Amino acid sequence: MTLNDILDMVALQLGQTKVQPDDHLYGDLGAESMDLVHLAIALEDRYQITLPEEDLADLRTVRDLYALADRHREPTS
Amino acid sequence: MHPRALGSLEHAMTLTNRAFGLVAVGVLRLRQAPPPAVLQRALQQVQARHPLLQVRIVPTKKTYRFERLSPLPTIPLKVLERRDDHHALAQAQQMLNEPLAPTEGPLMRCVYLVAPDQRADLICAFHHAIMDAPSAAHCYHELLTLCARSAAEHGLAEDDALPQTIQPAAEALLPPAFTGFAQVRRLVPFLFREMRTDRHYRRRTTAAQRPSLHPPSTSHILSESLSASQTQALVRQSRQESVTLHSTLAAAMLSAVVRQRYPADLPLARMLIFSNLRPYLKPPVAPEYLGCYIAMQRLTIPFAPTSTLWTLARSLQESLHAANKRGEKYLSAVMSKHIMQQALRTQNDRMATAALSYVGPVKLQPTYGSIEVTDVHGFITPNRLSPEWSAFGHLFRGQLHLDFMYMRNDMDAAAAQSLVHALLELLRNP
Numbered sequence: 001m002t003l004n005d006i007l008d009m010v011a012l013q014l015g016q017t018k019v020q021p022d023d024h025l026y027g028d029l030g031a032e033s034m035d036l037v038h039l040a041i042a043l044e045d046r047y048q049i050t051l052p053e054e055d056l057a058d059l060r061t062v063r064d065l066y067a068l069a070d071r072h073r074e075p076t077s
Numbered sequence: 078m079h080p081r082a083l084g085s086l087e088h089a090m091t092l093t094n095r096a097f098g099l100v101a102v103g104v105l106r107l108r109q110a111p112p113p114a115v116l117q118r119a120l121q122q123v124q125a126r127h128p129l130l131q132v133r134i135v136p137t138k139k140t141y142r143f144e145r146l147s148p149l150p151t152i153p154l155k156v157l158e159r160r161d162d163h164h165a166l167a168q169a170q171q172m173l174n175e176p177l178a179p180t181e182g183p184l185m186r187c188v189y190l191v192a193p194d195q196r197a198d199l200i201c202a203f204h205h206a207i208m209d210a211p212s213a214a215h216c217y218h219e220l221l222t223l224c225a226r227s228a229a230e231h232g233l234a235e236d237d238a239l240p241q242t243i244q245p246a247a248e249a250l251l252p253p254a255f256t257g258f259a260q261v262r263r264l265v266p267f268l269f270r271e272m273r274t275d276r277h278y279r280r281r282t283t284a285a286q287r288p289s290l291h292p293p294s295t296s297h298i299l300s301e302s303l304s305a306s307q308t309q310a311l312v313r314q315s316r317q318e319s320v321t322l323h324s325t326l327a328a329a330m331l332s333a334v335v336r337q338r339y340p341a342d343l344p345l346a347r348m349l350i351f352s353n354l355r356p357y358l359k360p361p362v363a364p365e366y367l368g369c370y371i372a373m374q375r376l377t378i379p380f381a382p383t384s385t386l387w388t389l390a391r392s393l394q395e396s397l398h399a400a401n402k403r404g405e406k407y408l409s410a411v412m413s414k415h416i417m418q419q420a421l422r423t424q425n426d427r428m429a430t431a432a433l434s435y436v437g438p439v440k441l442q443p444t445y446g447s448i449e450v451t452d453v454h455g456f457i458t459p460n461r462l463s464p465e466w467s468a469f470g471h472l473f474r475g476q477l478h479l480d481f482m483y484m485r486n487d488m489d490a491a492a493a494q495s496l497v498h499a500l501l502e503l504l505r506n507p
Binding site: 024026027030032033034036037038040041044053054057058060 | 252312315316319320321322323324356357358359360361394397398401437438472475
């Protein structure tokens with residue numbers, strides 16, 4: 001998983017042509033909670049991870065989303 | 078501090094308070110709770126940090142204004158002996174029925190229930206114009222942080238200082254596409270759509286529209302929660318159905334209330350949804366700035382006896398998504414004062430069949446030093462024009478909590494309990 005993969009997924013879900021890592025999901029990209037759920041579903045399916053509801057609520061930027069997905073990919077010891 | 082005129086939403090809250098005594102009440106349940114003197118000191122520090130806790134609301138010729146109180150009275154804190162675990166909700170219910178006097182201020186008051194075993198409940202009533210759920214949670218966070226730090230005899234760090242300026246109202250912070258002439262251009266079709274939907278809804282749902290006939294009535298509350306595993310299962314299933322937890326809860330509320338209260342036939346159901354505007358404003362407004370930055374949206378959807386939880390949830394979600402893509406959350410915030418003025422003038426119709434304010438995870442830590450936060454609740458005074466059944470939902474410590482509000486004129490305690498039971502059944506076995 002790379003940051004570019006996440007940028008592409010966000011652009012596709014939100015119907016945007018250009019998305020930057022530090023774009024604010026709500027203020028800049030106009031994401032709604034439904035969009036975040038769809039993004040979470042897509043990420044969970046693609047990377048076989050589980051994204052907790054509490055963590056989704058904390059997301060601000062596309063980079064935050066990447067960091068969250070990446071964190072949940074890491075094997076737990 | 079510069080006083081300012083109230084924004085549209087703040088004005089709507091003030092009108093509702095004047096007509097029906099609207100109060101927002103928060104409950105915080107604690108173990109290893111701080112002594113009352115420590116809480117009192119923390120409360121004074123929090124009041125000093127936030128300009129909206131130092132004001133009253135005064136009427137002017139055309140509108141209302143926030144005006145600084147001088148001399149500044151401290152936020153009232155009444156300390157009572159905690160009787161049992163039910164005492165906090167009984168106290169919250171009592172405070173929900175005691176309107177604040179906005180022209181006197183301050184616009185917050187508290188009751189602290191204290192037991193010898195260091196269990197305690199802090200119940201605070203706010204004027205809704207100065208506080209929404211994110212800022213109320215932040216206010217509690219500051220109070221608990223200060224209480225926890227009091228042992229070390231220092232307060233919040235100086236770099237945590239907040240400007241002593243009241244933040245602008247929501248309509249002054251809307252995205253550029255919703256200001257000036259662009260706003261007017263969007264408002265016209267929005268209002269036509271609202272009128273058309275309203276007429277259609279009124280024609281087909283007379284019974285559900287009628288407000289209770291014999292005011293005044295008292296507000297009553299109930300509170301329930303799902304276990305952590307039930308909450309996780311509901312989140313998982315909502316994701317599988319491609320709907321948000323918010324949509325699932327709203328659908329469950331509508332389903333329960335329509336089936337229990339209007340079993341014969343209600344072809345359309347209307348839900349009042351409250352959304353957080355803070356992250357969408359320019360610039361975004363952080364929760365540490367107290368204020369009311371919410372949008373109240375009405376969603377009208379078809380309801381059939383065969384409607385399942387998921388068909389209703391999808392229908393609500395699509396309706397909300399379409400409305401938000403048209404920017405209606407901004408437009409409804411702009412229009413809230415006028416909508417409330419109109420509703421109060423006629424007093425003919427209820428605003429919806431049910432209402433839900435779902436705020437997601439509450440931004441409170443489970444512990445502050447040795448203080449443990451075991452539970453959080455939130456309530457808003459219902460009135461004869463608001464839906465007969467309203468709820469405030471949130472996640473805390475991995476559990477979904479639901480706080481319900483209703484008026485005694487609309488239903489008795491057994492009917493309310495039966496509604497809650499039906500809702501929980503739906504959520505536990507969707």
